[in-house]
Amino acid sequence: MTTEPFTLLGTAFHTPERGRLEVLKDHLFSIDAQGRIAEILAPGHSEYEARQNAARQAGTLVELADGQFLLPGLIDLHIHAPQWPQMGKALDVPLEVWLQKYTFPLEARYADVDYAHEVYADLVDNLLANGTTTALYFATVHVDASLMLAETCLEKGQRAVVGKVVMDDPEQCPPFYRDADAASAVSDTRRFIEAVKALDPRDRPLVKPAITPRFIPSCTDAALQGLGKLATEFGCHVQTHCSESDWAKQFVETRFGRTDAASLDGFGLLTRHTILAHSNFIDEQDMNLIEERGAGVAHCPLSNFYFANAAFPLRAALDRHMHVGLGTDISGGYSPSLFDGCRYALSASRTLQSGVHAGLPPEQRGAPGEPITHQEAFWLATAGGAEALDLPTGSFRIGYEFDALLIDTSATASNIHIGMADDTLEEIFQKIVLNAARANIATVWVSGRRVVGNSWFPG
Structure with missing residues (x-):
């Protein structure tokens, strides 16, 4: 799959390292036919003017207007794709009711592939419009519908890792929605992995498969053992x-006498390519x-407020240099926007660190450590997620995939207001992280292909 090469001229923001914002003011970005960043030139470089003039004469120069900025595409590490129709619904009930009355009956409907196609097409379109260029998806127990999700992502141009869900324990899963048994769960997962790999056999495929036990309580030992063997055989994501x-x-501790993480490790499911929601x-x-296994965590701050009854110890994880990214957790989370996710992560971190019980002395209210910054929140949504998935995206580097957003701060209904308070570029970036919405995302590229936005832009 190739795209038309083009060159982009404008100011970009990215966080190539946790906590470090880099402003690339008036840089030239050359995108090759594979959709990768071939060259980045700063003003003053000996070839800067020549490259710019050549692209302009060839009609392949994209020039950002005043108030427009380039950001890396957003990376969502935890989405329940089949739950898209119920996003924003039933979050006022206990988890058991949410699962048994709403979620499992909804997911069971994906035995109908036509229904799956309708929902997944709408989901991917909306996530791309919200700036999600890479998504890690839980699908359902159905092989055909799960494959439909992978096909939809490939067709629409979203980078994705997709998993057919495994849940085979009859004591924990409803009779109308579960794998028939451990053997079929494992064989269906193998069939799904092979089918997804066949969809996009390139060295750097846009869509990849994931081994996806829903969670330990929903799976028998035999299923977990079989999935662990598949993880070793295929080396794919988990x-x-x-x-x-x-x-x-x-x-889990009652069943195995050890924690979730240790149990997953014992089954061979804790690897460099594992993401733990x-x-x-x-x-x-x-x-x-x-940290030792190199696995990653999908931090889901919004849904944690609803169903976890605890905040993830984010600062402690980051200080250990664990791989961490952000997840919307649709539909346990009610927003499809990872810009919202950045803001929820900031709020959760500040709440955990400062505490909430006004009746306690300040020194006793919160957990130790500093709240995360907006630069760190954005890193989680971009480069942090890319590192967790071990994918060459999430920041602007030569050889990386050109997954990017054009942010227009002057868009109609924009909540980003610049130019009235002598904003520095660093302050504009902060305003974008804290105020950007779907209305500000004018164009989206994935692997150099324009998947959202103006038809006159190359790609």
Whole structure:
């Protein structure tokens, strides 16, 4: 799959390292036919003017207007794709009711591939419009519908890692929605992995498969053992929920006598390509193990407020240099926007660090450590997520995929207001992180392909 090469001229923001904002003012970005960044030139470079003039004469120069800025595409590490129709619904009920009355019956409907196609097309379109260029998806137990999600991402141009969900334990899963048994769960996962790999056989495919046990309580030992063997055989991504709630933590420890993370490791499911959703109740030993294996955590601050009853120890994880990114957790989270996710992460971090009980002395209210900054929040949504997935995207580097957003601060209905308060570029970036919305995302590129926005732009 190739795209038309083009050159972009404008000011870009990215956070190539945690906590460090880099402003690339009036830079030239050359995008090759593979959709990768071939060259980045700063003003004053000996070839800057020549490259700019050549692209302008060839009609392949994209020039950002005043008030427009380039950002890396956003990376969502935890989405339940089939739950898209119920986003924003039933968050006022306990988790058990939410699952049994709403979520499992909805997910069971994806036995109908036509229904899956309708929902997934709408989901991917909307996530791209919200700036999500890379998504890690839980699908359902159905192989055909899960494959439909992967095909939809490939067709519409979203980078994605997609998993067919495994949940085979009859004691924990409803009879109308589960794998028939461990053997079929594992064989169906193998079939799904092979089918997704066949969709896009390039060295750097846009869509990849993931092994996806829903979480330990929903899976039998035989299924977990079989999935661990597949993880070793294929070396593909693994995703699951980990230590999300008091109940889940206690269930696993009662069943195995050890934590979620240690149990997953014992089954061969904790690898460099594993993403653990939530992980609110991991302890110091878990952190050591996750860091040692090189696995990552999908921090889902909004849904944690609803269903986890605890905040993920984000600062502690970052200080250990664990791989961490952000997840919207649709539909446990009610917003599809990772800009919102950045803001929820900032709020959760500040709440955890400062505490909320006004009846306690200040020194006793919160957890130790400093709240995260807006630069760190944006890193989580971009480069941090890319590092967790081990993908060459999330920042502007030569050889990386050109996954990018054109942010227009002067868009109609924009909540970003610049130029009236002598804003520096660094302050404009902060305003974007804290105020950007779908209305500000004028154009989206994935691997150099324009998937949202103006038709006159190359790509």
